[in-house]
Amino acid sequence: MLALFRALKTKGNTPKYGLIYHSSFIGKASAKNKGRISRYLANKCSIASRIDNYSDEPNNVFGTILKKQVEERLQFYDTGASPMKNTEAIKEALALAGQSGSDLVGEEPTKEEDDDEEDDEEDDEEEEKKEKKEKKEKKEKKEKKEKKEKKEKKEKKEKKDKKEKKEKKRKAEDDGEKKKKKKSKN
DSSP states (O other): OHHHHHHHHHTOOOOSSOGGGGSHHHHHSOGGGHHHHHHHHHHHHHHHHHHHHHOSSOOSHHHHHHHHHHHHHHHHHHHOOOOOOHHHHHHHHHHHHTOOOTTTSOSSOOHHHHHHHHHHHHHHHHHHHHHHHHHHHHHHHHHHHHHHHHHHHHHHHHHHHHHHHHHHHHHHHHHHHHHHHHHHHO
16 A cells, blocks of 8 residues: 555555555466466456445354355466356355355346356456467467578578589689690600
8 A cells, every 4th residue: 555655646656456465365476377367356256245234143154165266266266277157156155154145146147146247258358368379379370480490491402402502613624724734645
């Protein structure tokens, strides 16, 4: 927080992540996924704080389920294993809490869950796009390398052929000069 006010006071760049960046979950993530997991963690923290605020009796069931979701998301970024959906997580938490959940979890998800699932889908789409882009770049790089090697091979062959022609030409000239010397001696 102090970094934000310092940046505003000095009119410098504001911090990118804030306090969430120091979380152990963010530390576990790879460099390219730190932003994604920080947004995901902020989303889960927001949901947990709302549940805590509006619940009648405090318990840690929802917190543990949301933590499990964050861990699964980290695993998803590392291995590609599919994480638990929000509706499944809430139903599991309600079952653990002992509530029926039918009145709380209807057919339509809440706005937060809807936004979270959209973020999940967007992240998955971004991941697929990046993978496709990386594959395409890798393929182009490979083709470029092959083309360069082919060109170098061709130039090397031409250079070798040119060198052989020069040697043959010199040899022919040397042979011609030797014959002329012999004829002039005779």
